[in-house]
Amino acid sequence: MGAKSSQRIRPVENYDSAHFWQGLRDGKLLIQECGACGLRRHPPQPMCEQCQSLDWTTVESSGRGTIYSYTVIHYPEIPPFEYPNAIVLVDLDEGVRLASQLRGADPDDIAIGQRVIAKLVDVQDDLTLPVFEIAP
Amino acid sequence: MSRTTDRQAVIVGIGATEFSKDSGRTELRLACEASRSALEDAGIPGAEVDGVSTFSMDNNFEIDVHRQVGGHELRFFSRTEYGGGAALGPFHHAYCALAAGQCQTVLIYRGMNERSGLRFGGGQIMNMNALNPDMIHFSHYFPSGFMTPASWIAMTARRYMHEYGATSEDFGRIAVSMRDFASTNPAAFYYERPITLDDHQNSRMIADPLRLFDCCQESDGAVAFVVTTAERARDLDVDGVRIAAVRQCALPSSRQVTPFYGDDIARFPEFDAMAGDLYETAGLQPDDIDVACLYDHFTPSILPQLEAFGFCKTGEAADFVRDGHISRGGRIPVNTNGGQIGEAYIHGLNGVAEIVRQLRGTSVNQVAGADHALVTAGAGVPTGAAILSRMEA
Ligand SMILES: [Zn+2]
Numbered sequence: 001m002g003a004k005s006s007q008r009i010r011p012v013e014n015y016d017s018a019h020f021w022q023g024l025r026d027g028k029l030l031i032q033e034c035g036a037c038g039l040r041r042h043p044p045q046p047m048c049e050q051c052q053s054l055d056w057t058t059v060e061s062s063g064r065g066t067i068y069s070y071t072v073i074h075y076p077e078i079p080p081f082e083y084p085n086a087i088v089l090v091d092l093d094e095g096v097r098l099a100s101q102l103r104g105a106d107p108d109d110i111a112i113g114q115r116v117i118a119k120l121v122d123v124q125d126d127l128t129l130p131v132f133e134i135a136p
Numbered sequence: 137m138s139r140t141t142d143r144q145a146v147i148v149g150i151g152a153t154e155f156s157k158d159s160g161r162t163e164l165r166l167a168c169e170a171s172r173s174a175l176e177d178a179g180i181p182g183a184e185v186d187g188v189s190t191f192s193m194d195n196n197f198e199i200d201v202h203r204q205v206g207g208h209e210l211r212f213f214s215r216t217e218y219g220g221g222a223a224l225g226p227f228h229h230a231y232c233a234l235a236a237g238q239c240q241t242v243l244i245y246r247g248m249n250e251r252s253g254l255r256f257g258g259g260q261i262m263n264m265n266a267l268n269p270d271m272i273h274f275s276h277y278f279p280s281g282f283m284t285p286a287s288w289i290a291m292t293a294r295r296y297m298h299e300y301g302a303t304s305e306d307f308g309r310i311a312v313s314m315r316d317f318a319s320t321n322p323a324a325f326y327y328e329r330p331i332t333l334d335d336h337q338n339s340r341m342i343a344d345p346l347r348l349f350d351c352c353q354e355s356d357g358a359v360a361f362v363v364t365t366a367e368r369a370r371d372l373d374v375d376g377v378r379i380a381a382v383r384q385c386a387l388p389s390s391r392q393v394t395p396f397y398g399d400d401i402a403r404f405p406e407f408d409a410m411a412g413d414l415y416e417t418a419g420l421q422p423d424d425i426d427v428a429c430l431y432d433h434f435t436p437s438i439l440p441q442l443e444a445f446g447f448c449k450t451g452e453a454a455d456f457v458r459d460g461h462i463s464r465g466g467r468i469p470v471n472t473n474g475g476q477i478g479e480a481y482i483h484g485l486n487g488v489a490e491i492v493r494q495l496r497g498t499s500v501n502q503v504a505g506a507d508h509a510l511v512t513a514g515a516g517v518p519t520g521a522a523i524l525s526r527m528e529a
Contacts, residue, residue, distance in 0.1 A: 008279045008281070009279055011279050012275045014266070043273075049388060069396075071290035071291055071346075072344040073284070073286075074341045074343065074344070075343075076284070078258075081281035085282075087280060099396060100280050123279075127279060
């Protein structure tokens with residue numbers, strides 16, 4: 001694993017994606033929406049693949065969605081993460097799919113189709129991520 | 137059946153180093169050794185090499201390999217993106233360049249210390265440059281600790297289980313079959329070390345549902361090929377293997393090893409998209425294919441490939457495997473070298489070499505009378521596939 005970094009890798013924030021990462025720091029999970037045809041998309045990209053418009057805005061996600069697929073990572077153990085590390089692909093109610101961690105669930109209880117909700121968590125200085133929990 | 141044209145691409149030489157966990161030499165030396173062996177196998181002097189092709193994540197410059205094998209002038213050089221998905225890119229490029237008369241002799245190589253050097257499975261960062269497209273792409277995964285190919289492909293495997301009812305035991309039977317082939321292949325890292333289904337089920341969990349024995353190896357080694365025209369191949373004292381059909385495929389849902397956004401990620405839709413074209417170009421049907429090397433970074437990836445290429449119906453691949461059809465003596469033996477699970481992980485190229493041996497009749501696990509074979513590149517990435525045939529077939 002090379003150097004024993006205790007920090008998570010920071011994402012690249014550029015003209016295409018800065019809104020997403022800044023939105024998380026501001027407490028909002030923002031999804032790109034085409035300004036011309038309304039198609040929503042994630043991860044961010046500059047051009048709408050449906051209509052080729054460069055105009056876009058954002059909608060704030062409720063953070064609610066449904067598990068589409070998942071894995072529970074056991075090995076290798078990469079610092080600073082805790083293991084097992086459950087990762088879910090979630091179909092958000094706003095119509096896009098997003099990958100992130102799932103916390104607080106017994107790995108044996110995770111299932112496709114479960115309802116989840118994202119909490120925006122300051123995982124380290126200047127890095128906020130959506131972290132899913134099983135919806136109550 | 138399609139006719140061989142004079143400028144059709146024919147593989148006339150294969151070369152490889154030993155496969156190990158620590159080669160003790162540079163990747164450049166590995167690439168040069170395998171390339172020299174391939175040229176010797178073909179009986180072609182390095183001076184005739186006027187094209188070179190490799191693919192991404194190879195750390196050797198084309199010009200360095202070309203110079204050292206004795207090359208004089210490169211008229212054509214290319215490098216394909218997307219890691220293991222690019223394994224057939226060089227063959228596709230050679231096929232096009234030869235047909236267009238752009239060059240006469242193409243050297244293809246891949247040399248890597250992927251075990252003793254940078255391990256793809258370790259979650260290591262390959263490039264922290266904020267302008268690098270990999271780093272931009274992986275920004276949506278790495279900060280969550282979602283950093284390894286096993287964890288990414290686990291997502292598709294989980295969906296396949298959900299859609300079609302496949303189980304970990306079904307994945308295990310694929311591992312057992314490949315380790316059986318490896319056990320009788322002296323070049324394989326797992327030579328004389330077969331496993332049982334119990335061994336698979338008792339192997340540690342890596343990224344649920346993938347266990348250790350579902351994962352390919354990490355290997356040091358190199359493989360190389362010499363490709364020329366059918367016209368030139370007829371003058372050589374070798375059994376040529378013609379590229380009957382080859383193509384690459386990327387779709388709007390394709391991503392760099394993270395194919396999470398399609399409508400149905402249980403499948404690798406690139407293979408579904410390519411299969412019909414390849415059979416049509418080759419003038420063949422699934423029943424004509426005698427042996428296959430299907431990309432096996434992880435065992436579950438074999439299942440949708442068997443379906444895409446028509447060896448069984450969609451959703452029935454687990455039963456097809458359970459019935460022994462991909463194993464020794466089966467209807468379509470898969471990865472008779474032991475695959476990347478049993479022989480070595482040389483990013484797909486050792487599978488192409490095994491297909492060449494099968495069609496020459498020189499595999500240690502020879503399928504009797506093999507005339508036509510299928511080989512695929514990486515699953516879950518922009519990829520490629522090819523049908524190779526004996527020159528005379
Ligand atoms: Zn649009």
